[in-house]
Amino acid sequence: MDFLGIPLPVFMGQLLIGLINGAFYAVLSLGLALIFGLLNIVNFAHGALYMVGAFVAFLLLDYVGIGYWPALILSPLIVGAFGMVIERFLLRPIADLDHLYGLLLTFGLALLLEGIFRQVYGVSGETYAIPASLQGGFNLGFMFLPTYRAWVIVAAVIVCGATWFLIEQTRLGATMRAAVENADLVRAFGVNVPLLVTLTYGLGVGLAAFAGVLAAPIYSVNPLMGSNIIIVVFAIVVIGGLGSIKGAIASGFMLGLFEGLTRVFYPEASNIIIFVVMAVVLIVRPAGLFGKAA
Amino acid sequence: MTRSATIARSGRPIWVKCMAEPLLVVDQLQSWYGESHILHGMSFEVGKGEIVTLLGRNGAGKTTTLRSIMGLVKQRSGSVRYEGKETIKLSANQIARSGIAFCPEERGIFSSLTVKENLLLPPEIAQGGMSTERVYELFPILKTRGNSQGTKLSGGEQQMLAIARILRTGARLLLLDEPTEGLAPVIVEKIGEIITKLREEGFTILLVEQNFRFAERVGDRHYVVEHGEVVDRFERDEVAANREKITGYLGV
Numbered sequence: 001m002d003f004l005g006i007p008l009p010v011f012m013g014q015l016l017i018g019l020i021n022g023a024f025y026a027v028l029s030l031g032l033a034l035i036f037g038l039l040n041i042v043n044f045a046h047g048a049l050y051m052v053g054a055f056v057a058f059l060l061l062d063y064v065g066i067g068y069w070p071a072l073i074l075s076p077l078i079v080g081a082f083g084m085v086i087e088r089f090l091l092r093p094i095a096d097l098d099h100l101y102g103l104l105l106t107f108g109l110a111l112l113l114e115g116i117f118r119q120v121y122g123v124s125g126e127t128y129a130i131p132a133s134l135q136g137g138f139n140l141g142f143m144f145l146p147t148y149r150a151w152v153i154v155a156a157v158i159v160c161g162a163t164w165f166l167i168e169q170t171r172l173g174a175t176m177r178a179a180v181e182n183a184d185l186v187r188a189f190g191v192n193v194p195l196l197v198t199l200t201y202g203l204g205v206g207l208a209a210f211a212g213v214l215a216a217p218i219y220s221v222n223p224l225m226g227s228n229i230i231i232v233v234f235a236i237v238v239i240g241g242l243g244s245i246k247g248a249i250a251s252g253f254m255l256g257l258f259e260g261l262t263r264v265f266y267p268e269a270s271n272i273i274i275f276v277v278m279a280v281v282l283i284v285r286p287a288g289l290f291g292k293a294a
Numbered sequence: 295m296t297r298s299a300t301i302a303r304s305g306r307p308i309w310v311k312c313m314a315e316p317l318l319v320v321d322q323l324q325s326w327y328g329e330s331h332i333l334h335g336m337s338f339e340v341g342k343g344e345i346v347t348l349l350g351r352n353g354a355g356k357t358t359t360l361r362s363i364m365g366l367v368k369q370r371s372g373s374v375r376y377e378g379k380e381t382i383k384l385s386a387n388q389i390a391r392s393g394i395a396f397c398p399e400e401r402g403i404f405s406s407l408t409v410k411e412n413l414l415l416p417p418e419i420a421q422g423g424m425s426t427e428r429v430y431e432l433f434p435i436l437k438t439r440g441n442s443q444g445t446k447l448s449g450g451e452q453q454m455l456a457i458a459r460i461l462r463t464g465a466r467l468l469l470l471d472e473p474t475e476g477l478a479p480v481i482v483e484k485i486g487e488i489i490t491k492l493r494e495e496g497f498t499i500l501l502v503e504q505n506f507r508f509a510e511r512v513g514d515r516h517y518v519v520e521h522g523e524v525v526d527r528f529e530r531d532e533v534a535a536n537r538e539k540i541t542g543y544l545g546v
Contacts, residue, residue, distance in 0.1 A: 174411040178404045185402045189416035190390030
C-alpha cells in the first residue's frame with residue numbers, strides 16, 4: 001500500500017514521530033508563552049528545566065524507588081517550586097530593568113544547570129525504562145503504534161487542554177490575562193500580582209518538567225536534551241505569536257506534523273524546515289500566526 | 295497625627311468640618327516620576343459619604359494624585375490616611391484591600407477579557423459590596439453585552455463598565471478619574487445620575503474632573519489643584535458666588 005509513492009507504514013510512521021515531537025513542542029512552547037506573557041522575558045532556562053524535569057524523574061527512580069506515575073506529578077511540582085524560587089529571588093529583583101537582563105539571567109541559569117548535570121552524569125545520558133503499564137503497542141493494520149508514544153500524545157493534549165481551560169475559562173485565568181495587559185491596574189484592584197507572576201513562572205516551568213518526564217523513556221535522560229530541543233521551541237513560539245496560548249499549542253502540534261511530513265518527502269530539509277516557516281511567518285505576519293499585531 | 299489645617303496659598307482652612315478624622319486625609323503628599331517632581335505637598339480631606347472633586351488644568355497633578363493615593367506611583371512621601379490608617383508605605387494591592395477602588399482615566403477595560411470577565415475581575419475585598427444583580431440593574435447594557443470583548447463596547451459603555459466593576463468589591467471609597475472625558479452629553483448626564491445614586495447608597499467618591507459644569511452638579515466640595523498642590527477650596531454653596539474665580543483657575 002503506497003501513499004504518493006511512499007509506503008504507507010513509512011508515511012504514517014513519520015507522521016507519528018512528527019505528532020510526538022509536536023506534543024513536546026506544544027507543552028514546551030505553552031510554558032514559554034505563559035512566562036513571556038506575564039514576565040515579558042524569553043525564558044532561556046526553559047530547555048534546561050525540561051532536562052531537570054527528566055533528571056528528577058530518573059533520580060526519584062534511582063535513589064528513592066519512586067516510579068513513573070508519581071514522578072509525572074512530583075517532578076513538575078519539584079521543578080515548579082525550584083522555578084518559583086528562581087523567580088522570587090533572581091528574576092523579581094531585576095524585573096524593572098530592561099528585559100534583556102532577564103533573558104541573560106535565564107540563559108546563564110541554563111548553562112549553569114546543564115554544566116552541573118554534565119559534570120555529574122556526562123553526556124552519554126541515562127536510560128529510563130517505559131513503565132510496565134505502557135509497554136507494548138497496538139497493531140493498527142497499516143502500522144504498529146507503541147502504547148507509550150500514544151500516551152505521550154494523549155498526555156500532551158490533556159495538559160495543553162487543561163492549561164488552556166485554566167487561562168481562558170477560569171477566574172484565575174482572567175486575572176492572569178488582565179495582568180498581562182495592565183499589571184498596575186490589576187494590582188489596584190487588590191490582586192497580589194507579584195505572587196501571580198511567581199505562580200505563573202512556577203506553572204510554566206512545571207510544564208517544562210512534565211514534558212521532561214514524558215520524554216525520559218523515549219529519549220535518553222541527557223544533560224543536553226534541553227538545548228537540543230529548545231531552539232526549535234523558540235522558533236515555534238515566534239511562529240505562534242509571542243505570548244499566545246492558543247498559538248503555542250496549535251503551532252506546536254502543527255509544526256511537529258509539518259516536520260514529519262518534510263522528513264517523508266524531503267528529508268534533507270527536515271532539520272531546517274521550522275526555521276524556514278519562522279522566516280516566512282515573520283515576513284508575512286510579524287506578530288505570529290495567532291498573535292495580535294502590536 | 296498632624297493635619298495641616300490651612301491651604302498655604304489661599305490661607306483658607308482645608309476643610310471646615312474637621313471635628314472627627316475624615317475617611318480620607320491626604321497630607322503633604324509629594325510624588326515623583328523619576329526626576330520630575332509632580333506633587334508638591336497635596337493636602338485635602340474627604341469625609342464619609344461625600345463627593346469631593348479635584349479641579350484643575352491639564353498637567354496640574356490631579357491624575358497623579360489619584361495614582362499616588364492608590365500606590366501606583368512608586369516614589370511618594372507625605373501621608374495618606376484611610377479610616378485613620380497610614381497607607382503611604384503600603385503596596386497598591388494592600389491599599390486596594392483596605393477599601394479604596396480606582397477607575398482610571400483611560401478606563402482600563404481589558405481587551406483580552408469579555409465584558410462579564412471585566413466586571414467580575416476585581417476580587418471582593420470586603421463584605422457589603424453591590425450584588426451583581428444590582429449592578430446589572432444600574433447598567434443593563436452590561437448584561438446584554440456580557441460575552442462581547444470588553445473593548446468592543448462604545449466609549450460610554452466602557453466607562454459604565456469601569457465604574458460598575460468597582461462597585462461589587464466592597465470598597466467604600468471610589469477614585470474616579472475623569473469619568474466624563476470624551477463622552478456625549480447624554481452619556482455624561484447618565485454618569486452624573488449614577489454618581490449621585492452611588493452617594494445615596496453610601497459610597498464616598500473622590501472625583502477628578504476637567505468638566506466644571508459636571509463637577510459642580512455632583513460635588514459637595516471642590517479643591518483646585520495647580521502645580522501639584524491644592525490652591526483653593528469651595529464648598530457646594532460657595533460655588534455660585536465664586537464662579538468667576540473658579541473659571542479663572544481653570545482657564546475656561
